Amino acid sequence: MLHSEPSLGEGIFSRFPMHPLICLNAAIACLLLFTSPIARADTPPKKISLSDFPAAAVEEVVVPVPSEIFAVLDKLGNPNWKGQLRDGKTRTPEDRARIALLLGNVIAEGFVAVEAEDAERVKELGRQVLTLADGINVRKSVIARSKSITDKADQRDWRGVRAEFDGALQDVRGAMQELNDQDLSQLVSLGGWLRGTEVLTSIVDGGFSKDGTELLHQPELVNYFDRCIGSMGGRLRKNPLVASIRDVLRKIGPIVSEGGDKITPEQVKSIHDLTHGVNQQIVEGNTGN
Amino acid sequence: MNFFPSLCLNFGSRKLKNRFALVALALAAWSPCLVHATVDDALSFAYEAALPYYKQGFSIRKDAWGGDLGVREKKAVSSQLFKGNNYWFLMATDLKGATLSVHIYDDNGNLVDAESWQKGRFAGARVSPKATGTFFAIVQILKSPEDRTPWALVYGYK
Numbered sequence: 001m002l003h004s005e006p007s008l009g010e011g012i013f014s015r016f017p018m019h020p021l022i023c024l025n026a027a028i029a030c031l032l033l034f035t036s037p038i039a040r041a042d043t044p045p046k047k048i049s050l051s052d053f054p055a056a057a058v059e060e061v062v063v064p065v066p067s068e069i070f071a072v073l074d075k076l077g078n079p080n081w082k083g084q085l086r087d088g089k090t091r092t093p094e095d096r097a098r099i100a101l102l103l104g105n106v107i108a109e110g111f112v113a114v115e116a117e118d119a120e121r122v123k124e125l126g127r128q129v130l131t132l133a134d135g136i137n138v139r140k141s142v143i144a145r146s147k148s149i150t151d152k153a154d155q156r157d158w159r160g161v162r163a164e165f166d167g168a169l170q171d172v173r174g175a176m177q178e179l180n181d182q183d184l185s186q187l188v189s190l191g192g193w194l195r196g197t198e199v200l201t202s203i204v205d206g207g208f209s210k211d212g213t214e215l216l217h218q219p220e221l222v223n224y225f226d227r228c229i230g231s232m233g234g235r236l237r238k239n240p241l242v243a244s245i246r247d248v249l250r251k252i253g254p255i256v257s258e259g260g261d262k263i264t265p266e267q268v269k270s271i272h273d274l275t276h277g278v279n280q281q282i283v284e285g286n287t288g289n
Numbered sequence: 290m291n292f293f294p295s296l297c298l299n300f301g302s303r304k305l306k307n308r309f310a311l312v313a314l315a316l317a318a319w320s321p322c323l324v325h326a327t328v329d330d331a332l333s334f335a336y337e338a339a340l341p342y343y344k345q346g347f348s349i350r351k352d353a354w355g356g357d358l359g360v361r362e363k364k365a366v367s368s369q370l371f372k373g374n375n376y377w378f379l380m381a382t383d384l385k386g387a388t389l390s391v392h393i394y395d396d397n398g399n400l401v402d403a404e405s406w407q408k409g410r411f412a413g414a415r416v417s418p419k420a421t422g423t424f425f426a427i428v429q430i431l432k433s434p435e436d437r438t439p440w441a442l443v444y445g446y447k
Contacts, residue, residue, distance in 0.1 A: 044392040044402070044405075044427075045389070045398055045400065046395055046399070046400045047398050047399055047400065048398045048427065049398055050365070050396070050398050050401075050425065052397070053364075053365045053425075057363065057364050057365060058365045058366075058367060059354055059364065059365065059367060059427075060363070060367070061367045061368065061369060061423065062350075062352065062354070062366065062367065062368040062369065062444075063369070064369050064371070065350065067348065068371060068374060068446050069371060070375055071348075071373075071374055071446060071447065072371045072372070073371035075373050076373070112341075137412065140358075163348070163444055167351065170351040211372075211373070213398070213419065214371075214372050214373075214421045215371055215372075216421075217420070217421045217422050218369055218421070218422075219422070219423065220367060220369060220396075220423040221369045221423075252437070258401075259420065259422075262336040278304075284304075
């Protein structure tokens with residue numbers, strides 16, 4: 001096993017008679033081992049200065065997949081997930097940015113349906129993923145996922161369905177990046193995050209668990225999404241829906257920069273209202289502009 | 290994707306049959322979005338390092354991070370981690386004779402490894418965040434026969 005503890009020196013000195021020369025050799029070996037660069041470097045510093053890392057030496061923040069958050073929620077209790085489910089079927093919009101956002105939104109909704117153990121809704125959402133993927137030319141990448149979602153929902157294999165929704169998100173993003181649609185790929189992640197945050201704040205606001213507030217402490221992630229929009233092409237950046245989302249991110253940013261335990265119920269409600277509003281725009285296409 | 294043929298070369302031994310299974314995992318989990326072709330082989334080794342944790346119930350992320358570094362050069366990979374989850378970060382290189390390390394720090398620069406190990410071309414670190422927030426996986430090449438060493442990093446959670 002790679003991760004097992006190394007058994008350095010185990011039994012060596014107790015099994016063999018100790019010739020003085022062997023002792024000397026062993027001592028030299030130990031000295032070499034514990035003064036070698038490898039041994040020294042394997043004891044990491046207890047504290048480092050992150051400012052020693054220039055921007056080029058820092059990879060952009062790793063966006064969590066929905067199931068990372070739902071894995072925590074599983075441990076916190078059992079809220080009314082059915083009450084969080086969104087009604088209705090979405091139509092595929094013409095605006096590609098909105099399709100990408102809606103696709104992420106629908107995938108996140110899939111996780112809610114899994115938590116609610118609503119097999120029919122899960123299957124419906126699986127089909128919507130396929131339809132929306134078709135709208136941005138990445139249908140092929142999720143055909144198998146869509147089928148697996150249906151099969152696993154029929155078997156009530158909820159863990160399996162979650163894995164398929166996670167996989168669908170990754171596959172769609174991967175396919176978009178292969179098509180050099182990096183910006184749209186980011187919008188898929190953003191759409192998922194917005195719907196996930198809306199649901200999370202609704203649960204926390206409903207008194208499900210104070211520990212849930214902790215999950216909102218995501219300052220770098222919010223800044224990252226803001227930077228992503230900032231680096232998008234002019235046309236996409238000026239898309240009314242995308243601009244509206246950036247506005248929301250900039251309002252949420254200062255709130256989630258607080259430590260999780262410092263976020264007040266009013267702030268949770270505020271994040272909920274902001275994300276709910278923008279998610280409605282994603283679903284209904286009304287940006288109010 | 291070039292790691293599949295390279296890992297099939299010595300398929301005769303039991304060890305490499307295991308490797309084949311690992312490749313299946315890697316293929317299932319591989320995502321092209323953030324990984325360059327030069328680190329494909331390193332990535333297959335990173336998934337190899339992740340396999341024992343996968344068997345322990347950790348979900349291994351399909352995204353991976355990688356590149357190449359000089360000896361003693363460090364890189365930080367920032368991650369949003371959640372209190373309540375356990376995470377394993379696994380790093381590897383395909384370069385024989387190279388050794389590397391990965392350790393996790395919080396956003397104040399404090400070491401937060403719950404445990405870590407380093408074995409040749411593989412390294413791993415586990416973290417159980419005490420608070421939700423941004424964390425940094427600091428990756429480093431400790432020793433290498435080459436100027437630049439390809440590396441890949443994956444992580445799993447449960």
